[in-house]
Amino acid sequence: MSCKKPICPIAFPVFDSHCVPCPPRPVNPTKTRKCFENCVPFRVVGNQKGSTIFTAGTSTFPNTIAATVENTSDFLINVIVSFEVGQQTIGIQPHSSLSFVFDDVTQINVFGSNQSGFSDGIFKFDVCYTFEV
Structure with missing residues (x-):
């Protein structure tokens, strides 16, 4: 950051007409972390159409998710976890x-x-988003 007028050394008085102190530096951005959790049952009908059990849209905010998917049925369940790149x-x-x-x-x-x-199954998760304020 530069000042339009020269900065005077501390020895010079601040009220000197040719000296203007720089404005205070901006506060460093701080990161905020928000978390939430939930436990929800789900049902998948057939094997062609899937059910979305979590979505973050585009990953605008970095997130970390800890989750458990329980299969309470008599048939295999496939879980597809999608990332910004790949799945x-x-x-x-x-x-x-x-x-x-x-x-x-x-x-x-x-x-x-x-x-x-x-x-049928149960989806339990705890997700945290981190963003700057």
């Missing part, structure tokens, strides 16, 4: 669960493997 697909066996911690998740979808019926 990861993980299968959960019947009556099993998957726990994970990922950064910068944009969306989580679940797909069932039962063509004619439905698959």
Whole structure:
């Protein structure tokens, strides 16, 4: 940051007409962290259409999500975790669960493997967003 008028050394009086002190420097940006958690049941019908169980839209704010997906059905459930770049697909066996911690998740979808019926599960998560204020 530069001043329009010269800055005087401390020895000079501040009221000297040719000396103007610089304005105070801006405060360094501070990061704020907001967290929330939830536990929700879900049902996936068939194996063609998935259900979105979490979405952050575009990852404008960096996020960290710790989650567990429980499969309470008799059929395999596929979980697709989408990131800003790429995705990861993980299968959960019947009556099993998957726990994970990922950064910068944009969306989580679940797909069932039962063509004619439905698959049930429980999604528990704790997500934290960090942004500057």
